[in-house]
Amino acid sequence: MKRALAVLGLLPLLAGCSGEPSEADMRRLVETHTRRALERQGQGGFQAFDVFRKQGCVDAAKKTGKSGQFDCYYAATFVPQPGQPPMTVNGKGRFTSGDKGLTFEDLGAQPR
Secondary structure, X not given: OHHHHHHHHHHHHHHHHHOOOOHXXXXXXXXXXXXXXXXXXXXXXXXXXXXXXXXXXXXXXXXXOOOOEEEEEEEEEEOOOOXXXXXXXXXXXXXXXXXXXXXXXXXXXXXX
C-alpha cells in the first residue's frame, strides 16, 4: 500500500516532464490573448474565462522542425458581453517554450 501511494505521489512530477504546457499556463496565455483581441475590437471588459479545460497536446516539432513546440486543444467558456449568454469555444494553439518563456500562437477557435 505504501508503495502504491509513493507511485501515485510521483505522477504529477512525471506528467510535467513531457514539456507540454500545463493547463494553468495555457489558460493564462489564452486569456491574455483573448483580452487583447476583444479590446482591439472595442469590446473591453473581459477579465477571465469562467471555465477552461486543456483537452490535449501533440508535439509540433515534426511539423515545424523546432523543438519545444506543442499544438494544444482547449475548451473555454466565458461571457463575451454583460447580459449575453455564456459562449464556449473549442480552440487550438501553438505553445512554444523559448528564451522568453512560454508563448502562444492562436491556430483558431470555433464556437459550439
